[in-house]
Amino acid sequence: MATLPDCQLSLFSAFVYGRHGEASLVISAGSLLLQNGLPSPSKSYVFNGDFVDRGKQSLEILIVLFTFLLIYPKEVHLNRGNHEDHMVNLRYGFAKEVMQKYKMVQNVFCWLPLATLIDQKVLIIHGGISDTTDLDMLQKIQRNKVGWMWDILWSDPMPQEGCRVNTVRGGGCYFGPDVTDKILEKYNLQFLIRSHECKQEGYEFCHNRKVLTIFSASNYYEIGSNRGAYVKLGPDLVPHFVQYQASKTAHTLTMTQRQGFPIALYSPSQNSK
Numbered sequence: 167m168a169t170l171p172d173c174q175l176s177l178f179s180a181f182v183y184g185r186h187g188e189a190s191l192v193i194s195a196g197s198l199l200l201q202n203g204l205p206s207p208s209k210s211y212v213f214n215g216d217f218v219d220r221g222k223q224s225l226e227i228l229i230v231l232f233t234f235l236l237i238y239p240k241e242v243h244l245n246r247g248n249h250e251d252h253m254v255n256l257r258y259g260f261a262k263e264v265m266q267k268y269k270m271v272q273n274v275f276c277w278l279p280l281a282t283l284i285d286q287k288v289l290i291i292h293g294g295i296s297d298t299t300d301l302d303m304l305q306k307i308q309r310n311k312v313g314w315m316w317d318i319l320w321s322d323p324m325p326q327e328g329c330r331v332n333t334v335r336g337g338g339c340y341f342g343p344d345v346t347d348k349i350l351e352k353y354n355l356q357f358l359i360r361s362h363e364c365k366q367e368g369y370e371f372c373h374n375r376k377v378l379t380i381f382s383a384s385n386y387y388e389i390g391s392n393r394g395a396y397v398k399l400g401p402d403l404v405p406h407f408v409q410y411q412a413s414k415t416a417h418t419l420t421m422t423q424r425q426g427f428p429i430a431l432y433s434p435s436q437n438s439k
């Protein structure tokens with residue numbers, strides 16, 4: 167149960183707008199907060215449940231509300247309603263809406279860039295390269311039409327020379343230091359950054375420091391299995407690493423402190439809508 171300090175409180179509930187999960191509510195939630203004043207220590211908001219179902223834009227509403235909750239964890243409160251429930255969502259449409267919108271997400275995935283180039287010198291790709299990788303083609307293709315880009319998304323570096331089929335992954339290839347050298351030279355690049363593989367220290371160089379693997383999820387296999395890291399590149403393009411390891415206690419404490427979630431008191435009501 168959330169206990170609010172003595173402050174100006176604005177309370178919203180879905181029924182104010184008629185059908186919950188409607189497009190107008192997405193705009194309403196945002197613009198009302200703007201009109202009424204953004205949350206602050208002296209202005210709290212309680213959204214009193216039934217954020218989803220019935221309308222067609224429940225997911226968008228939820229995203230808006232969650233965003234406000236993340237930005238103003240102390241001033242915005244979301245009480246659970248009877249529609250924040252799996253069985254109710256199956257019956258009243260939210261579950262179906264999420265599945266339909268997944269198709270939209272799939273399209274968004276297809277439009278994401280396959281590579282990022284920093285200062286024309288550092289190439290960032292998810293998996294790796296192959297002996298047929300062509301950056302000029304990558305620049306020209308219509309992203310949503312290419313389907314799988316196996317080499318870029320799936321490949322891993324190997325210590326041996328050459329380019330072999332990546333049998334472990336079932337996609338992409340293993341590429342050797344010669345393949346890396348060739349592409350760096352061809353496009354006048356300094357080095358290549360990729361991810362895709364868990365590394366003990368969160369990062370690892372290979373191919374004579376021309377390929378850098380960055381893996382940011384600590385404890386990937388189990389608690390203590392590996393550190394996570396991210397890399398910072400300044401104008402000199404010299405990589406600086408930040409390593410970390412999330413611990414379960416620290417994670418719980420941080421989340422609780424950061425979110426300030428009210429304790430959920432669940433008591434089913436007979437005369438709910």
Ligand SMILES: [Mn+2]
Pocket residue numbers: 292319361362363
């Ligand atoms: Mn991957």
